[in-house]
Amino acid sequence: MEKAESKKLIFRGNEYPCCPSLTMGVIGGKWKTVILYHLMNKTLRYNELRKEMPTVTERTLSLQLKALEEDGLIKRKEYTTKPPLKVEYSLTEFGKTLIPLIRSIAEWGDYVVQKFSDQSCK
Secondary structure (H helix, E strand, O other): OOOOOOOOEEEOOEEEOOHHHHHHHHHOOOOHHHHHHHHOOOOEEHHHHHHHOOOOOHHHHHHHHHHHHHOOOEEEEEEOOOOOOEEEEEEOHHHHOOHHHHHHHHHHHHHHHHHHOOOOOO
16 A cells, blocks of 8 residues: 655745644744734834834844745835935735734734733733
């Protein structure tokens, strides 16, 4: 009897064993989803993102922004016509497909806090 080959998913050169693994590979980790959450409704400059996430280090934020950009979820727009250099981040059309998922994650977090804690996420 032949063994059925498992379906492997390839995205941006990375191999994933299943769809949830791919999703978590792209948006998983402590900061990616938070960055996407803050970019859902508006374009933000780097320092504005830092203010929204005061506990993230500059290095981590830079690395996570780069990873999200490489995966095509956010776009980085540089304005170099006059100093100082201005950089803005926003969701790409592909990144916007994650909005329902990010909203669901945020709603679930709020539900957990309301039902099992004394604090609120809002």
